[in-house]
Amino acid sequence: MAETVIFWFRRDLRLEDNTALFHALKRNERILPLFIFDFEILDKFPAKNDARLTFIHQQVQHLKKSLEGFGSSLLVKHGKPIEVFRKLKKDYNISSVYANHDYEPYAVARDKAVKELLEQEGVKFHTYKDQVIFEKDEILKKDGKPYTVYTPYSKKWIASLSGDTLEMREVLLLKTHFFKCDPFPEISLEDIGFRKSSLSFPPAEIDRELIRNYERYRDIPALDGTSRLGLHLRFGTISIRKLVRVAKEFSDTFLGELIWREFFMMILWHFPESAEHAFKRKYDNISWRNKEKEFEAWCNGRTGYPMVDAGMRQLNETGFMHNRVRMIAGSFLVKHLLIDWRWGETYFAEKLLDYEQASNVGNWQWVAGSGCDAAPYFRIFNPLTQQQKFDRDNEYVRRWVPEWNTEQYPEMLVNHKEVRERALKEYKQAIK
DNA sequence: TGAAATGTTGGGGCG
DNA sequence: ACGCCCCAACATTTC
Numbered sequence: 535m536a537e538t539v540i541f542w543f544r545r546d547l548r549l550e551d552n553t554a555l556f557h558a559l560k561r562n563e564r565i566l567p568l569f570i571f572d573f574e575i576l577d578k579f580p581a582k583n584d585a586r587l588t589f590i591h592q593q594v595q596h597l598k599k600s601l602e603g604f605g606s607s608l609l610v611k612h613g614k615p616i617e618v619f620r621k622l623k624k625d626y627n628i629s630s631v632y633a634n635h636d637y638e639p640y641a642v643a644r645d646k647a648v649k650e651l652l653e654q655e656g657v658k659f660h661t662y663k664d665q666v667i668f669e670k671d672e673i674l675k676k677d678g679k680p681y682t683v684y685t686p687y688s689k690k691w692i693a694s695l696s697g698d699t700l701e702m703r704e705v706l707l708l709k710t711h712f713f714k715c716d717p718f719p720e721i722s723l724e725d726i727g728f729r730k731s732s733l734s735f736p737p738a739e740i741d742r743e744l745i746r747n748y749e750r751y752r753d754i755p756a757l758d759g760t761s762r763l764g765l766h767l768r769f770g771t772i773s774i775r776k777l778v779r780v781a782k783e784f785s786d787t788f789l790g791e792l793i794w795r796e797f798f799m800m801i802l803w804h805f806p807e808s809a810e811h812a813f814k815r816k817y818d819n820i821s822w823r824n825k826e827k828e829f830e831a832w833c834n835g836r837t838g839y840p841m842v843d844a845g846m847r848q849l850n851e852t853g854f855m856h857n858r859v860r861m862i863a864g865s866f867l868v869k870h871l872l873i874d875w876r877w878g879e880t881y882f883a884e885k886l887l888d889y890e891q892a893s894n895v896g897n898w899q900w901v902a903g904s905g906c907d908a909a910p911y912f913r914i915f916n917p918l919t920q921q922q923k924f925d926r927d928n929e930y931v932r933r934w935v936p937e938w939n940t941e942q943y944p945e946m947l948v949n950h951k952e953v954r955e956r957a958l959k960e961y962k963q964a965i966k
Numbered sequence: 967t968g969a970a971a972t973g974t975t976g977g978g979g980c981g
Numbered sequence: 982a983c984g985c986c987c988c989a990a991c992a993t994t995t996c
Binding site: 858861900914916920 | 967968969970
């Protein structure tokens, strides 16, 4: 049986500028492309019509079609990765497996187990950096420790850029690169226990004009001046190198957002416990009120604060919330309602198409004041002032809360002045 | 990638 | 002309 090189797609659902694929192709052996719908990952999606599964499934189908254009196919499996590989070992004479690095705690454990299994059998598991420009241990302080403050991290990050860090990993794809086979059977969404979502997905296009105007328009939620590329960065349907090249040319502010992404990934790697606990531990002393009814009002966009409600309804209806509004809604949950940031983090994880654990945890801890380099706890957004500043004509609010200013619209759930003081008191008490 | 409280200044009304 | 008060506008400090 001829030797087979497997390329395992995970969060890199594209053929272009894909580092591990590039290295696999350079071997000049026929590659068998593989994708696994991982039981354990699927279990993290309780909603059976979760839009992210629809998206992944769509992209996998798309990759399969593209590969079939090369006289090959994409082997799509449903199972536990370790079991899938165990079985594949029997069906094919696998010489090596190629994949890109994946950094979340679950993925790290999964890859460790797969690597052990493969190497027991003499199969080499080659992995590469692909989804970031600099990974966890590439940007460190002089003493070799990780940064916990954003600004010096970002300076070092920018200073470390050189031509080849942003270079495309590009080769001309040929039929001879891929394992020749008839199309493999398709796995439908239903086969893996899901239904198609009706949500629509932003295009995987880098809009240079938008990035050029990013700083000017990003804070106006009615304008949609943000890129909406988070989903594509999450699943690798665009290349981070390509995006950083554009950001570098057109907008330092936008580039800064991409650096925050890597900053939080680096933080989650070095401090995985920060997904569960306050990064600054004394903030775990806060006595959260955690009132179920209030949480429900927040989730459903019925707090009586238009900016908060508009954001939550946008999230519920589209799987997206404008960045400025994420801060306002997040601050409201944590400070006004004194509800544990982890509740908010969990809700966003369920709803956001662009959900990324590192960014979600990092930004929730930022808004709660408990993170590394977080907003100081006494910085409490006034949702009405924020509305005046960033939605002066109430265009965004009216779009998502059409009954605003009518009798149907709920009364304000809490009194701003009162609960602001309550939050200050509780925080001060907790961290003293 | 705030907001509120407090302090300061200066103009205008008025006795 | 002067002191006094009010208050808006801006600056600083506090949370």
